[in-house]
Amino acid sequence: MSSEWYYDSPSTVAGTLQRGLGRGAALVRDPEDVMACVRRDHRFWWIFDDRALYLARLVRDLGIDAGRIVDVLRGEDDDNAVGNATQVLVQLGRGGDQVAIDGLREYVRRGADRVDELEEIAAAWPAELWDDLLPVAADRLRPGDMMGFATGEPGSAAGWRVDRVSNQSTGYCPDPECWPAVAAALDAAGTPHPGGFTDAVLFRRCTSCGQRNIVHDGDFACAVCDAPLPVDG
Template identity: 50%
Template sequence: MAAASARPSNAVARRRHPPIPSPRSRPSERSPVITEWHYEPPGTTLGALQRGLGRGLAAARREQATDLVLICLRRDHRWYWLIDQRALYLARLVRGLKIPTAALLDILHNPGETGDNAVDNVTEVLITLARGGRKSAIKGLRRYVETGPEWVDVLEQVAADLPRSTWHDLLPIVRARLASDPPEPADPGDPEPWLKRRPPLWGASPWVDWAAADESIAARVAEFPRLPGPGRPLRDVPTADLLAMVTGGEQQADALRELNRRGPHPELLAVADHLNRRELAGPVADAFEHLGAAAVPVARSWATPLRTSPAHAAGEQPACSPSAGSPPAGSASASSASPGSPPASSPPVYSPLVWTAWRVLAEHGDETDLPALQAAWDWLDLRRDDLCGYQDLAAGVARIGGPAAMAMLPRIRRAWFSPHSYERVAYLRAVFALAPETAGNLLREGLFDAEPRVREFAAAHVPLDDRSRSILAWLQNDRLEPSEVRAAAAARLQDP
């Protein structure tokens, strides 16, 4: 029930990205002109590269498509910059096509004015190449820290992902940069902080490592605000009183959060009508996670349409969507990237917490709930520029299985081409669970996918032949691969 946790690099996890980038640059002081772009069809080499598909890597190598790879380095085509992965995928293309480090450094120093995350994108690739032993990548990154405008971001990524020996001696250079160009404090009212230079994250590397050697840095580290732990204003309130408080009042959410800390409470099901409010989405989802299958009857009730309307009703957001308001503006072509097919023009209106209900049914429902999961897929398709949540539905359909679930297989297969690549592993698992005899091509392609979890699953289940064994041996021996992928490849090679 909880949102799937991402496994980006430490540096990526700490950077201040926008919630969801869309296929259009936004205007700002740094980028006064909106630059339109779109995802090319996934059957084209560029479209496959934009999505991080295995077929894109294979086609680019076959076609020697250096120009297309450079396009994907200069603009970050990930749908969700924070968790979608591209660094190793692009680094392999750079390495395979013998693209010189100088070409990447040119992008790093001259990213253009599109505001499309080019610096972070190419920095991640350079760091990956550096981890693979390309010394010119390390030298280029160190030089950028000395002269580049976004040197703080680059330095913190280098310190997070490369050995201490590659950056520790940069302290004198950094000390001089801090003195000559002191960082400005962050503006909490800035609606687009990701498009501005930001101050250092003093509580992270390399600053905490340098604090012992530099009094000024030590003072900044000491002053850096630590995130407070979650408050518990109702810690001492008896459970019986909390159950009474969740039916309404100003502390309804606090009461529900405190109850969640104390384990499952079946009594909440009797007051479910009082909880069906969008502002309670988070704590209600946690409560239903604790309750498990016991929450299915309430979930079925909430998943029943209230009425039909020509306009899409506002509801709670899927896990990785913006926390409030409408999805971010983007070009019309972003909507065409949706994993599903267009639903009917007069969609039903649901209860405020219908997404929580559908996730309960996906995890605990049975074959009678498949129509509800199909309706949930339709609902997601209506959310312009929002590609989150399909993974939960695909996993639920695959878990339930059976002939009725097979009707959803074409939609799950189409979701494979979503540019939100983090969810792709769920679609591969679902296809393999529902129709393993048809999953061979996706498994073979998945060995080259941008997402490590896709490569791991593909390595564990790909049909064995001379070609796949050769690729598995390559994955097993590539030191840039995560340990999980290498282990899956090694284990699969032991099969007869």
């Protein structure tokens, strides 16, 4: 994918769709404008901008066949296009689109390295739509992957087991003390877990330069400017 790409003017339909604006959803008439946004993730800051539901509603409202989005998965090897199309299909499947459900399930089943796509499905769909794919995912796990799998009956979320879990997230920087909330969510799902973070990380923000830091071996010094980090969160 070329790095020389620019947003279209916000005065155009394409430009409003690329930015995820409401007026774009009201103005769009050409399905190809929507498909262009499925084939390329136009979000500037994807951590905070969830565009999949926006696009899925446009696909539904314009009567676009979900099979066209499945074809994006089959015909692309670009992570940007595959990830974006996967998220749109997940939302369509969540709304009951059988073409999206069948297409995404088949894509996961046939792929060699599609654990990430299965995680997207598992986060949004009822267990009965995906847990028969657990053996497929288990066969693809690499040593050190955080999620493990236990044997379970199809249709039961008990097929999942968490063997390792960490609070390492440089976006949210959660404190290790957040474990009770994690445990409560896993317990509510009936998912066995180790009873605590197996890989706990301590974050501190430097008050001098603003850089986020991971504290290693009790060394409370900023890795960027070497200023002392707060000992207490």
